[in-house]
Amino acid sequence: MKRVLIVEDQADIRKLIRMTLEFEPYEIFEAPDGVTGLRMAGELRPEVMLLDVMMPGELDGLQVCRSVRADPSLRGMRVLLLSARGQARDREAGEQAGADEYLIKPFSPLQLVEPIERLLPGG
DSSP states (O other): OEEEEEEOSOHHHHHHHHHHHTTSSEEEEEESSHHHHHHHHHHHOOSEEEEESOOOSSOOHHHHHHHHHHOGGGTTOEEEEEESOOSHHHHHHHHHHTOSEEEESSOOHHHHHHHHHHHSTTO
16 A cells, blocks of 8 residues: 655644545555654655645755655655645745645645656556
8 A cells, every 4th residue: 555644734734635535545644744744754655745835843845855855765755745835936946845746725636636646656
């Protein structure tokens, strides 16, 4: 079963994402902040990380993404950034951080599942 890690500081958004993905054949894990998300990524080695860009605390989503890309042991992990910011410069910042996909909030369940499927091995 493919592992998906949701890193999102807002519990209600995490819950909505989980509810969307529960219908798919994924093992779902959740982290409430960037530091926890990065630690869980190292422990769980998920195939895909759904990563909120704007999170309070020590690490925001872009910093987590850069850390994932800098860690050779996490090289195969795919990162899908989730953000309310949709300007070209925001997408560019995500690309520069090493994100594989960038999805603008709010999004529909289908808009979330499609890029995950593309990113998964064999997708």
